[in-house]
Amino acid sequence: MAPSLTKRQNSLPSGFISVREILNHKRGVGNLVNVIGVVKDFRAPVPTRKSDWKCEISLYDGSAEDASSNSITINIFRPENEMPDPSLGDVIVLYQAKLQLRDETLSLITHWNTDIYLYSANQIPHPPEGALKALQPQQRKTTNSPGKPVHEYVSSLYHSIDKRGLPTEAEFQDMKAKSASLSEKFKELKDVRDGTFVDAIVQLVRQPYDTGDKITLWVTDFTENDSFFHFVFKGHGDSGGQAHDPYGYGATLPYGAGTGGEWKGPFGKRSMQVTCFDPHTSIIRERGLSTGSWVMLRNLQIKYGRNAANLEGFLREDRGSSGLKINVTHMDATDKETIDPRLKEAIRRKRDYEREKNELIRGISDAAIAGMKRKSDMAAMGLLQIEKPKKTKKSKPKPKKKSTVMSTDMSTETSAAVSTAYSEVKCENENKAISTIGDILEPIYVETDVNGEHVKLQLPFVNMNYRANVRVVNFMPPDIEDFAHPKKSSEYAMLSDYEESDADSDMEEETVDRSTVREWEWRFFLELEDASPPGDIQSDKKTLWVAVNNFSAQCLLNLDASDLRSDQKNLEALRQRLFLLWGDLEEKKSLEEENRRQAALTNRGGNRPPLHSSDDESSAPQKRDTTSSQVRSRPFACCIHQYGVQVPEEDPLKADAGEGKRWQRMFGLFGTRIAYT
Structure with a gap:
């Protein structure tokens, strides 16, 4: 074969970019790119919270085969019947995939206009013949269509690339089977049980407590588990902490949760303590994870803690075939297009919890006006200003004041x-x-009895x-x-029913770069x-x-x-x-x-x-x-x-x-x- 012909066949078709160029940041995050690569790894489709399923495919090409980091992952979100099912060494032609950066790692994600073409490895002919006959039928309508230059390049790429970097067929099938079972490992906190290992998406609700050899986290996904400690509002007077109201007004903190000041929520049985050991502690420190951070915790061991009453989580050293595994991943809660559907559902639960809690607190004033039972609790919780009636001489009663709302x-x-x-x-x-x-x-006042004393309460x-x-x-x-x-910006902004309220508005001026x-x-x-x-x-x-x-x-x-x-x-x-x-x-x-x-x-x-x-x-x-x-x-x-x-x-x-x-x-x-x- 003439050298000029080989060079021509190994040149990327017009409009495509190599894996090495992507890894070298030749295209900016958010751009749509066209890529051709050989299948190196395949994570089987798993269901998401919505109708789509998700799978992951790792691709590499001749530009990256000698590098230590030589592949790019494509995250595919589609209905189950439209998912590709590649085999080891198949070639994929990808049109209009979006470049994203997650946890300092570049990857691709399907866009609404993304087209995927799969060529079966065992049917790809030798060059100069094109690989059209190896092209598998499409499962959905496409916008872009590969032509003769693409078919010829697929043949050239498959037969010229170094395949020693590929796993064996047995290893490939084993990784695929394990990935299919991972979906069963993901659990919401309400479903975790003693003696299990789970994956979970949670938010840090307290600053990490670093003791040097380990770090303690308090996390929640805003679901409730009967085996979690019942956090209740400080100062109500119930020492047992087992109040029946939905936000647990009345209890103190458990042993070990008292660092960092008053517990600010979530209340109820919604939070779990997680103890992290090396190498996960270094990632928590390096990435500055703090209160409010959303994280994915993988292979989290669940068991009862030292008090033998409440479930806790433990992240220990985890060794895989490629060495130590980091099982703490910081998640981006602001990117509407690439957000994990499970994270989105957790944020929705948080929003609903905050709304319900605020309505409960604000509704106290309306309850007091209506003469409901909670009036005395309002004063005991310190939500209302107590004004004792002044002792005065008897006088003729004044006419009753008209309602402020109905004044005419x-x-x-x-x-x-x-x-x-x-x-x-x-x-x-x-x-x-x-x-x-x-x-x-x-102002609006109500009169009620608090601890046996008649008082006049001013509602805030x-x-x-x-x-x-x-x-x-x-x-x-x-x-x-x-x-x-x-x-x-708000983490609730990606929710389809998001609406800002007056209370959400920040009254203070912020310094910003208006041009951005x-x-x-x-x-x-x-x-x-x-x-x-x-x-x-x-x-x-x-x-x-x-x-x-x-x-x-x-x-x-x-x-x-x-x-x-x-x-x-x-x-x-x-x-x-x-x-x-x-x-x-x-x-x-x-x-x-x-x-x-x-x-x-x-x-x-x-x-x-x-x-x-x-x-x-x-x-x-x-x-x-x-x-x-x-x-x-x-x-x-x-x-x-x-x-x-x-x-x-x-x-x-x-x-x-x-x-x-x-x-x-x-x-x-x-x-x-x-x-x-």
Whole structure:
């Protein structure tokens, strides 16, 4: 055979990349590549949580046969009946596979447009004849089709490559059979049992405790196991720790779990202790695994711990045919396209657990209003401020105050002003009674018995919706260019039903490189006061700051967020819509804002709104903006909801939402729209 012919046949067809070029990072992560390689290893298909199955195939070619790392793995996700079933030495032609980096290892993963062609090794003819007759039938419709140059290259590659690096047929079949049984080894923590070895995907819920020769982890996948310790809320008074409520309020920590401060969850029988030995400890240290990290733990030994009452996990030295095996793998919980379906389900369980827990805590206030049994528990848990009734002389009972939500004491003139006001602003719940700002800000108290003593309890917040007639007198941030922020990433974002709530929004400004941000979201605040007719006295008016999150702002503005400092078109559209909401407020506010902008941002904590006029939480009263207080912007009807968020608190006496945190009452705008045409 002529040398020129051999060289031509061994050259990759146009549009393909060699395995060595991939391993040398000649293509960036996330790119789609075309590859041709010989099958070196095959992990049999296993079911995922959804309809797809998953298999893994390792490929190598002539470019990598002399290197220590000479193969690339392709992860294939498809229905079971569309899975390839390669034999040792078969050749695969791969179109449009996505390059990914997982745990510092490059691999390929199928894309929605990926095509896989399999050539049977025992039917591939010698060059110069092409390998068309060795091509197996396709199991699915394809987009790309190999031509004559590809068929010829397959023949050349198979008959020229050094096959001494391949395993024997017996070894290949043994590895395939073992991989098929691995799916049965994966367990959720609810299913682990004493005396077994399992694979599990878990999250670290406590900082690793490093003693030098070993590291102790506390992990969860947000399932419950009756053989786990029952973690309950600290301070309830139940010393046994076997409370029947779903989040276990009432017990102390088990021996060995007391390092690192108060247990912050998850509560109930959802967490397991895992002791790791070398060589796994070095990986935990090197990769900085910490609270919140998701990991895959393989070959995890399950047995009862020293207390003989609770199951624990142990990761010991594990030797395989290729030497020591590392059984701790850090998992990426942010990549929507390549995330392991089992990790996704664990994140979904975490989201559901957090929602249920928060609803339980927030629902305490509603339960108290309704006179439910949990009122005394609220005070005992420190969630409510206790105010003893003052002893006073008997007097005639005062008339009972009307409900804050149903208040209708606005003047006839005010209602007339609003009814003839700007018709461009619409809101939901038009049949709901009007509330004033004063009504909305009024704290809610309940009276109950705590430890045999009659007390008056002030709720930190209530979950209520209101409708009000208002006008905008101020806004934050001071520049409307900052109404849009870089979108905060969340591990729940890959869930199909993910929605951000007000409590999820971060009120503090973050320093980011705006040039690298791909997604933006709305986040700003409006200061509202009651709409009133011209000439009404302004000095005694109360005001209310409402948060406008991304969803509420999209409803209000009918605009999607973007980088307003570079998107002038969207900025101008925003300015026009806001003019319909607040008139010339922006122009009047900007007259005095420029000279004190930096001071205002510093004093108010970046993007945190000032206190409401009824909230006295600072020793020095805040001055009202004289410019905005004189603004007579247009009145409109809107919907407002009250809720609570946890904020840092250094004073233990005020930390009513857990260690180092307190509840802060918040208000948000919703269901209001500028009917811009």
